[in-house]
Amino acid sequence: MEWRDFHGLGKVTDTDVLVIGGGLAGAFAALKAKEEGAEKVVLVEKGRFGSTGCSAFAAGVVQPFLGEEDDFGTWFEASVKAADYLIDQDILRMYLDEAQLGIEEMDRWGVDFVKKDGKLERLQSRYADSSKPGIKTIMFKGGIQMMDVVTRRVAGMGVETVNRVMTTDLLVHGGRAVGAVGFDTTSGDFLIFRAKATVLATGGIAFKDGYHATKNLTGDGHAMAYRAGVELMSYEFMPQHIMTRDIDVLGFTMFVGLGARFVNSRGEDFMGEYDPRLRERTSLGKLALAITLEHEAGRGPIYLDMTHFSPEQVKRLSEVVPMFALIAERAGAMEGDSITERLEILPCTFGNISRGGGVRVLNERFETSLPGLYVAGPGTAAPRAGTALTESLVSGTRAGRFAAQHAKGAGIGEFAKEHVEALREWAFEPYTRKDGIEPDLVVTSLQETIIPSRILVILTEDKIRTALQEVERVKETELPRLFAYDPHYLRMADEARNMVQCAELWLRCAMVRQESRPDFGFWREDHPYVDNGDWLKWTAIRKEGEGYSIVMIPVPIERYRLKPEKRERANVEMFEIARRRGRHGRAAH
Amino acid sequence: MGVLRIDQEACTGCGVCVQVCPMDVLRMDASGDKAFIKYFRDCQSCFLCEVECGENAIYVNPYRERRLPMPW
Numbered sequence: 159m160e161w162r163d164f165h166g167l168g169k170v171t172d173t174d175v176l177v178i179g180g181g182l183a184g185a186f187a188a189l190k191a192k193e194e195g196a197e198k199v200v201l202v203e204k205g206r207f208g209s210t211g212c213s214a215f216a217a218g219v220v221q222p223f224l225g226e227e228d229d230f231g232t233w234f235e236a237s238v239k240a241a242d243y244l245i246d247q248d249i250l251r252m253y254l255d256e257a258q259l260g261i262e263e264m265d266r267w268g269v270d271f272v273k274k275d276g277k278l279e280r281l282q283s284r285y286a287d288s289s290k291p292g293i294k295t296i297m298f299k300g301g302i303q304m305m306d307v308v309t310r311r312v313a314g315m316g317v318e319t320v321n322r323v324m325t326t327d328l329l330v331h332g333g334r335a336v337g338a339v340g341f342d343t344t345s346g347d348f349l350i351f352r353a354k355a356t357v358l359a360t361g362g363i364a365f366k367d368g369y370h371a372t373k374n375l376t377g378d379g380h381a382m383a384y385r386a387g388v389e390l391m392s393y394e395f396m397p398q399h400i401m402t403r404d405i406d407v408l409g410f411t412m413f414v415g416l417g418a419r420f421v422n423s424r425g426e427d428f429m430g431e432y433d434p435r436l437r438e439r440t441s442l443g444k445l446a447l448a449i450t451l452e453h454e455a456g457r458g459p460i461y462l463d464m465t466h467f468s469p470e471q472v473k474r475l476s477e478v479v480p481m482f483a484l485i486a487e488r489a490g491a492m493e494g495d496s497i498t499e500r501l502e503i504l505p506c507t508f509g510n511i512s513r514g515g516g517v518r519v520l521n522e523r524f525e526t527s528l529p530g531l532y533v534a535g536p537g538t539a540a541p542r543a544g545t546a547l548t549e550s551l552v553s554g555t556r557a558g559r560f561a562a563q564h565a566k567g568a569g570i571g572e573f574a575k576e577h578v579e580a581l582r583e584w585a586f587e588p589y590t591r592k593d594g595i596e597p598d599l600v601v602t603s604l605q606e607t608i609i610p611s612r613i614l615v616i617l618t619e620d621k622i623r624t625a626l627q628e629v630e631r632v633k634e635t636e637l638p639r640l641f642a643y644d645p646h647y648l649r650m651a652d653e654a655r656n657m658v659q660c661a662e663l664w665l666r667c668a669m670v671r672q673e674s675r676p677d678f679g680f681w682r683e684d685h686p687y688v689d690n691g692d693w694l695k696w697t698a699i700r701k702e703g704e705g706y707s708i709v710m711i712p713v714p715i716e717r718y719r720l721k722p723e724k725r726e727r728a729n730v731e732m733f734e735i736a737r738r739r740g741r742h743g744r745a746a747h
Numbered sequence: 748m749g750v751l752r753i754d755q756e757a758c759t760g761c762g763v764c765v766q767v768c769p770m771d772v773l774r775m776d777a778s779g780d781k782a783f784i785k786y787f788r789d790c791q792s793c794f795l796c797e798v799e800c801g802e803n804a805i806y807v808n809p810y811r812e813r814r815l816p817m818p819w
Contacts, residue, residue, distance in 0.1 A: 406792055
């Protein structure tokens, strides 16, 4: 790559399309930009392309709609109803229609999909009623193998990859995105990427909670977009997941698909009480709420039980989630072909990937509110349709293709030296201080604020207000003293600042939505109902001067294919069920 | 706990673990002979270094690398 000096501030390079983020969405964006004819495409990754981010750690389950086998109406309706109609039906249609293309391409390149008689083998989805034919998943042999194949393809297409570079801000000039700046986390060099079109593919934010797959999701793209004045949408949604307490294993969709049960301290297999139809297959948000309510009623700890799995089931599990066997065996929870221990589970945040909020997608080209800036992957505020991987395939493909088209008609953007100077100063601030607070303290302060189940899972106005005060405290007393020993720590420090920013936006939007939304894990105990009368709308937050503004965007339900029968409130039954189940004495543990 | 040990005798200095680490935890020593664990606290316990090491020189502890606050 060619670098030139930029006024002694750093090194600059020019590109037609700049892709920020090296997961599946970024990879597809870069590939498709090349295919569309972009001469130069640069992909910047803060870790290492192919092993950083969620995609590399994806358990081998993905849920594309397959045209020749599946019924479009069933899939469409299931997605819309699961979201209680709070879903962009235009984008949903694209996600369903087009994910298969990406799967077929990956299959041709050599991604190892599980097949039976030459065809993709299907498995009943975690999120579907097993008594009816319907939503099904396919399987592959883990994210690492997938990303290995995909990164080789990207390199083969001539995309230039820059690893270990933390992007810190977007470059904006004359109301359009003209690239981004960042620094090398090894050398500390300040780098400027001038681009005709930019694709954000940085995923969401997960506060370094729970899963190793999400430890890199520190909301960098959201925070940079917000600072650049870009609109974020649905940011109140921060859906939950379930994690095992002591070891960090992925693969819940497989566990449940194979028949895992959740049991409380009294040995009760309680999910049938909370969701008689789907039971363990229910949404992750409902699982998180159910285990929280069980715990609050004194029936914790809660366990994931797979000890009844047959050797064949354990073999299948080890094949699709290879890391599970390694970790579980080493921790003494598995021996050969049997699972010997129940695993204690806790709710955690899975961040706003997939079903959560993110950068607002303006149209089918995956443009954002800032011209020249495109967005792809789970960092978008787009509907859940299948899994984050299918969304990444479709949005990555579209964002890359349209970014390349945009680049053809655009010149290399100009920008003022002062703008770069200000962004450089901001990026390096923790590194230029002589002393101060380690990034780890800020991360811990944030986790202490948001991981308690009465924020992570169940929200009330009081709790949101208290959490916001704590985030403000971190912002005012810790961030101004944030300190980095070296460029590696500077990455951690800048990530911590981004996380604080995203936490604030999340809580501010959560305060506004006065209803609950089960599919998004949005449980307001003070508003325990889905309200399609008043709340069939999205929130959109953007920076205004030193403050922010939140506006409501009504869902254009009148022009959509599926409409709710009645626009009224419907109580969230989970809270009532928990009340009926009553309290029991806390089990000794 | 995360990545705990790199066997200095077994390590051939190929650098694969340094490259593959999603979190920039590992680095090569100044002479470029051996890998070492530089940013221990940032390890995400993903096991990639251990899995990719051709010499079986790396050991990752299976328990969570960093204590998270409890939700209750």
